[in-house]
Amino acid sequence: MIELLVNLIVSVMAAATPLLLAATGELIVEKVAVLNLGVEGMMLMGAIAGFAVAHETGQLWLALLAAIAAGMTLSFLFAVLTLTLQANQTATGLALTIFGRGFSALVGAGYVGIAAPTLPKIHLPVLSDLPFFGATLFSYDPLIYLALILLAATAYFLTRTHAGLILRAVGDQHDAAHVLGYRVIRIRYLAVLFGGAMAGLAGAYMSLSYTPLWAQDMIAGRGWVALALVTFAAWRPFWLLIGAWLFGGIMYLSLYVQGLGVPVPSAMLSALPYVGTVVVLVLISRDHRRIRLHRPAMLGRPFQATN
Amino acid sequence: MTAPLLQLRGIVKQFPGCLANDHVDLTIGQHQIHALLGENGAGKSTLVKIIYGVMKPDEGEIIWQGQPVVIQNPAHARRLGIGMVFQHLSLFEALTVADNIALGLNDAKDRIGLRERIIDVSKSYGLPVDPDRTVHDLSVGERQRIEIVRCLLQNPKLLIMDEPTSVLTPQEAETLFVTLRRLASEGCSILYISHKLEEVRALCEESTIMRLGKVVAHVKPKEKTARELAGIMISAELKPVADRRPPPETGKVRLSVDKLTLRAPSEFGTALKDISFQVRGGEVLGIAGIAGNGQGELMDALSGEMPAGRPETITLDDVAAGHMGPYQRRKLGGCFVPEERNGHGAVTTMSLAENAFLSAHLRGALVKLGLIDRNKTQDFAEKVIARFDVRTTGSKAMAKSLSGGNLQKFLVGREVMLEPSVLVVSQPTWGVDAGAAAAIHEAVLALAASGAAVVVISQDLDEIFSLADRIAVIAAGHLSEPVKVGEASLEKIGLLMGGVKAEQHHGETSHA
Numbered sequence: 001m002i003e004l005l006v007n008l009i010v011s012v013m014a015a016a017t018p019l020l021l022a023a024t025g026e027l028i029v030e031k032v033a034v035l036n037l038g039v040e041g042m043m044l045m046g047a048i049a050g051f052a053v054a055h056e057t058g059q060l061w062l063a064l065l066a067a068i069a070a071g072m073t074l075s076f077l078f079a080v081l082t083l084t085l086q087a088n089q090t091a092t093g094l095a096l097t098i099f100g101r102g103f104s105a106l107v108g109a110g111y112v113g114i115a116a117p118t119l120p121k122i123h124l125p126v127l128s129d130l131p132f133f134g135a136t137l138f139s140y141d142p143l144i145y146l147a148l149i150l151l152a153a154t155a156y157f158l159t160r161t162h163a164g165l166i167l168r169a170v171g172d173q174h175d176a177a178h179v180l181g182y183r184v185i186r187i188r189y190l191a192v193l194f195g196g197a198m199a200g201l202a203g204a205y206m207s208l209s210y211t212p213l214w215a216q217d218m219i220a221g222r223g224w225v226a227l228a229l230v231t232f233a234a235w236r237p238f239w240l241l242i243g244a245w246l247f248g249g250i251m252y253l254s255l256y257v258q259g260l261g262v263p264v265p266s267a268m269l270s271a272l273p274y275v276g277t278v279v280v281l282v283l284i285s286r287d288h289r290r291i292r293l294h295r296p297a298m299l300g301r302p303f304q305a306t307n
Numbered sequence: 308m309t310a311p312l313l314q315l316r317g318i319v320k321q322f323p324g325c326l327a328n329d330h331v332d333l334t335i336g337q338h339q340i341h342a343l344l345g346e347n348g349a350g351k352s353t354l355v356k357i358i359y360g361v362m363k364p365d366e367g368e369i370i371w372q373g374q375p376v377v378i379q380n381p382a383h384a385r386r387l388g389i390g391m392v393f394q395h396l397s398l399f400e401a402l403t404v405a406d407n408i409a410l411g412l413n414d415a416k417d418r419i420g421l422r423e424r425i426i427d428v429s430k431s432y433g434l435p436v437d438p439d440r441t442v443h444d445l446s447v448g449e450r451q452r453i454e455i456v457r458c459l460l461q462n463p464k465l466l467i468m469d470e471p472t473s474v475l476t477p478q479e480a481e482t483l484f485v486t487l488r489r490l491a492s493e494g495c496s497i498l499y500i501s502h503k504l505e506e507v508r509a510l511c512e513e514s515t516i517m518r519l520g521k522v523v524a525h526v527k528p529k530e531k532t533a534r535e536l537a538g539i540m541i542s543a544e545l546k547p548v549a550d551r552r553p554p555p556e557t558g559k560v561r562l563s564v565d566k567l568t569l570r571a572p573s574e575f576g577t578a579l580k581d582i583s584f585q586v587r588g589g590e591v592l593g594i595a596g597i598a599g600n601g602q603g604e605l606m607d608a609l610s611g612e613m614p615a616g617r618p619e620t621i622t623l624d625d626v627a628a629g630h631m632g633p634y635q636r637r638k639l640g641g642c643f644v645p646e647e648r649n650g651h652g653a654v655t656t657m658s659l660a661e662n663a664f665l666s667a668h669l670r671g672a673l674v675k676l677g678l679i680d681r682n683k684t685q686d687f688a689e690k691v692i693a694r695f696d697v698r699t700t701g702s703k704a705m706a707k708s709l710s711g712g713n714l715q716k717f718l719v720g721r722e723v724m725l726e727p728s729v730l731v732v733s734q735p736t737w738g739v740d741a742g743a744a745a746a747i748h749e750a751v752l753a754l755a756a757s758g759a760a761v762v763v764i765s766q767d768l769d770e771i772f773s774l775a776d777r778i779a780v781i782a783a784g785h786l787s788e789p790v791k792v793g794e795a796s797l798e799k800i801g802l803l804m805g806g807v808k809a810e811q812h813h814g815e816t817s818h819a
């Protein structure tokens with residue numbers, strides 16, 4: 001029983017991490033009222049960039065930097081198109097995902113089925129020395145810790161710092177922010193780039209730790225789940241964590257049930273984490289007043305300064 | 308004599324198709340409450356946005372306490388000691404009062420102990436605000452207090468107030484004046500923008516009056532009567548109405564409004580109070596008034612967007628229509644041109660032909676077997692374009708590709724071409740150049756001459772005087788008794804518009 005529980009926790013933590021990283025980035029993007037639907041594409045680019053650099057150089061930190069750079073490059077493209085050139089955000093985001101899928105498949109064609117170094121595990125001192133389950137429960141790879149730290153830092157940033165307040169203000173009323181002298185477009189650029197970096201990192205986690213190899217389309221819709229998480233968590237960091245863990249939990253259960261040989265088509269079981277997470281989050285986020293309060297009022301609306 | 312606090316010299320600001328500020332000079336002395344007077348669109352808001360660094364002037368010089376400065380942005384203006392209370396736009400609804408105030412303070416050191424300082428300032432100036440409430444729960448008056456407190460926390464030398472009382476009840480306005488006088492006595496100059504004449508006379512020592520982007524006078528308001536101020540503010544060069552046929556006094560009443568009372572649709576709206584008037588075929592009734600006095604609500608009530616409840620409140624050609632929506636009223640022969648072109652009068656992302664279809668399909672018979680008759684629709688749109696000289700690439704052009712004036716010509720033309728029995732237009736020439744305005748005026752008069760009843764709601768008195776046979780003024784939701792154009796003097800209408808009479812009788816508190 002204890003073993004089952006430990007396995008559950010370990011696998012939930014792992015499955016939740018890419019979602020947490022990507023969703024934390026997208027949370028910041030949406031808080032400044034930009035909707036970037038290109039998360040899936042940016043994650044794929046991060047995954048292949050990280051994997052390729054790890055394979056070629058053997059340097060993991062270089063691989064992570066490459067993944068971040070790949071995600072940021074794509075998000076910069078998005079920012080130029082939607083913020084500077086005022087293109088439609090929904091269409092541009094979708095195009096970004098399509099582009100990311102195609103381009104990562106092209107670049108990654110030569111990397112299918114080969115190995116690259118994977119992220120080492122970090123053992124928390126003392127805790128991982130606990131008897132029985134300590135070694136498994138308290139040693140994860142660095143990105144799992146980083147995801148949690150970044151989420152907490154983001155929550156702190158948004159609610160406790162002046163810069164976070166400015167960021168929320170830009171998402172709430174960009175005209176008012178402009179009139180008070182804040183650089184709306186510049187702030188949105190920075191947020192979108194942060195979102196790209198986080199999506200790239202999430203992709204690298206997938207190809208360097210979660211399933212440490214490259215396969216076409218290996219993100220398998222996690223970018224979309226991350227997007228859904230942000231909305232259904234009603235733009236609150238804590239609920240992102242709940243949603244991501246929920247996804248990981250259902251993922252584990254469906255694999256477990258599959259392992260028991262229950263006669264349910266495996267395709268249905270694989271779909272369960274996606275469907276289940278969304279359904280549960282819809283159910284817990286039905287408070288419209290709360291959503292209105294947290295939803296960035298200008299979400300998806302372009303801003304143009306009058307000079 | 309010390310140097311004046313602020314001097315503007317020859318400020319020019321050009322927008323596409325409109326010279327908003329044309330060599331404007333302005334001098335504000337120390338400890339002075341200075342009024343900036345003018346009609347809507349006179350360029351007042353543009354000028355103060357330049358002072359506050361939101362916009363940059365194309366030409367001209369700003370001299371602050373004797374030193375020429377180039378104000379880079381609002382943060383720079385605030386560092387110089389300029390604070391501004393906006394008419395709208397500058398609060399964040401989802402954030403708390405304290406957060407909103409913090410966003411207007413540049414230096415981190417100003418934000419230390421902010422809650423306590425907000426409470427201190429609000430107590431000492433009698434401006435109660437609760438730092439922990441979320442803005443979207445607050446009334447307009449409370450929101451304005453937040454902005455004032457935000458400015459006061461920075462010890463400004465100049466406080467700009469953009470039409471502060473246009474959203475306040477008379478009682479709230481009175482409290483505001485007490486605060487402003489006290490600030491002036493403590494050494495803070497105030498630039499006070501308004502078009503309410505009595506208010507300016509009571510409060511301000513100096514004034515600068517603008518009209519169509521130019522400064523037309525510098526006067527001491529206390530030495531002038533409200534009547535004289537209105538005369539300077541409003542065009543003195545009214546053209547005589549060209550060969551107007553006398554309106555047929557015996558024509559059939561085609562539009563009748565009887566004791567129309569409507570509750571304000573939102574807390575920012577104006578309630579309509581017991582409005583009655585009749586318009587005969589062949590007649591043009593002009594409704595004057597300053598923005599936000601119930602024009603929008605009256606327009607919505609007449610068009611059917613806000614049905615009036617009791618059917619007999621509004622009668623179109625002897626049919627009680629008060630309960631009907633816009634579609635049914637159009638069936639009865641009513642046509643309506645709302646004030647807002649984009650999104651209300653026209654769907655901006657649709658072509659002109661499609662926009663023509665939306666309002667004209669019924670009277671223009673543009674439907675064949677339940678489907679859009681494309682050829683007829685295009686024909687109709689092209690006729691409107693040709694007759695009203697709409698500058699566009701054709702009937703397939705998107706509405707948003709047209710300039711404001713051209714789109715307005717198209718929208719008015721669309722309704723006029725349908726030969727309605729009753730036409731109601733709001734701000735028919737808002738933002739339209741003189742040539743286009745003349746074309747629209749001509750079309751409206753021709754329609755009336757053909758026997759239609761026409762109502763023109765406008766803030767432009769020149770327009771009202773040149774179009775209307777009778778004139779009424781709407782102020783705080785009340786409509787004055789219509790008077791014949793020959794018996795109405797500009798001063799009388801101007802005073803009614805400034806709320807000189809109406810406000811003394813009817814405070815906002817009188818309605819439930």
